[in-house]
Amino acid sequence: MSAPVLLPGATLGVMGGGQLGRMFVHAAQVLGYRTVVLEPDATSPAGLVAHQHVATGYTDAAGLAELASVCDAVTTEFENVPADSLRTLAERLPVAPAAAAVEICQDRAAEKRHFQRAGVPCAPFATIEAEADLAGAAGLLPGILKTARLGYDGKGQVSVSTPAELAAAWQRLGRAACVLEKRLPxxxxxxxxxxxxxxxxxxxxxxxxxxxxxxxxxxxxxxxxxxxxxxxxxxxxxxxxxxxxxxxxxxxxxxxxxxxxxxxxxxxxxxxxxxxxxxxxxxxxxxxxxxxxxxxxxxxxxxxxxxxxxxxxxxxxxxxxxxxxxxxxxxxxxxxxxxxxxxxxxxxxxxxxxxxxxxxxxxxxxxxxxxxxxxxxxxxxxxxxxx
The missing domain is CATH 3.30.470.20 (ATP-grasp fold, B domain)
Structure with a gap:
């Protein structure tokens, strides 16, 4: 949707209540904006300092409707906010970044493919979604096996050197969709x-x-x-x-x-x-x-x-x-x-x-x-x- 310029005095919302949201809220308040945080944790860092805290889950319809009703625009403070929730909000007010871009960053396989489309070099990789994919990916060993979704700060990652280690690591990660990246110097x-x-x-x-x-x-x-x-x-x-x-x-x-x-x-x-x-x-x-x-x-x-x-x-x-x-x-x-x-x-x-x-x-x-x-x-x- 076409978005107006929002001057100080407008109300800005943020999906997520962590430290990044807290620092966004502080920056907005310095310039004279009102702030609203949607976050289920009643004691979240951002929720504690915002003008208003909508204490619901990220997919709660009533919470999203309340956020949209009181804000002039909404952003997000972490990449795992449900993209569908951002789409719902975008039907009523400006949302940045958009759901489509956030969705790419939420999935390592989609992210790697986007690097390739944009002509940005990345490590050789293979996607593993089923047991049959393990053999084809073995040519990238030694490598790092990473869950395609929800990994951060080193979580959801296993270093593997042999086909046996790769298979065992995939089992340990719950047979979830993964990306195997070739280990580079x-x-x-x-x-x-x-x-x-x-x-x-x-x-x-x-x-x-x-x-x-x-x-x-x-x-x-x-x-x-x-x-x-x-x-x-x-x-x-x-x-x-x-x-x-x-x-x-x-x-x-x-x-x-x-x-x-x-x-x-x-x-x-x-x-x-x-x-x-x-x-x-x-x-x-x-x-x-x-x-x-x-x-x-x-x-x-x-x-x-x-x-x-x-x-x-x-x-x-x-x-x-x-x-x-x-x-x-x-x-x-x-x-x-x-x-x-x-x-x-x-x-x-x-x-x-x-x-x-x-x-x-x-x-x-x-x-x-x-x-x-x-x-x-x-x-x-x-x-x-x-x-």
Missing amino acids: LALELSVIVARGRDGTIVSLPLQQNLHRDGILAVTQVPAPEVTPALAAEAVGCAGRLAASMDYVGVLCVEFFVLADGSLVANEMAPRPHNSGHYSLDACDVSQFELQLRTLAGLPLVAPRLHSAAVMLNLLGDLWFPGDATLPRTPDWGGVLALPGVALHLYGKTEARRGRKMGHLTVTAPDAASARTTALEVCRLLGLAAY
Whole structure:
């Protein structure tokens, strides 16, 4: 549908109540928008800070009708919101990103095929939907077997080296539809976050270099210390091409691998702001969440400018349980906040659990070396692994 420009004072809705929704709500409120969150958890991080919380499931007809009745436009904060719910909402008001684009990102097989259609390189892969598919996929071994749907932060993934391991892993994953990706020699990981407006305008955040541990993002560095300008331009171009090929409106993150030979392959997309872009709240003049707001409201898009070098450290619930501790303790926030350029963001989650994303911490500095030095001191104080 044709969508009007929504100026401050309008009401913006978000499907999902996690930390990404919380940071979107904060960005919208800073600019004077009302906010509504649809999320079943009564104590969700986003629901607790929004003007209104519709506490229903994502497919609840009454909840969707209520959200549509009070909002001028709706976005989503995680990729597994049911696409049919987004379609239902889109019959009554603007929704960005659209259900069709979100649906592609919800299925790894569909996502890989879309990479191919858009001319963006990705790892060789095969889909496994039945036992008969296992033999044909064995030529890609050694590889990574991933569930086609609902995998994130390393979940739903198994490293396999032999046909027997492949068969056993598929059984262990419940014989669900899967994608087997050929294991490639990786040099580093990076991500690109682009925002695409209704008129096709595309802007991007500065490219991020990322370090994952156990499948979960641990460290993001900007500027990316090991990425050449040519490689950065290639990655940004690929991300923009993917957004345009889906007629995407919103913020899109594309994660890439840089191989040992220097070539670039796409790993996966997220139709939303991304953990690796959180540094933009403190190091850029326009954050990824303001970009999300601007694309949803139809406001002009401006290219974010990096005003400080930055290191972002993910804070998992493990910090509350040092060593073999069974009872949580508060990390040394006082110590880290005494350091220059440190910004702490906690997500308002009511319970710390190992592996749960509880917050992030950004270190900004005039140059990358100074940011790294302070970030390593933060790691020492909190007991995080150095990088």
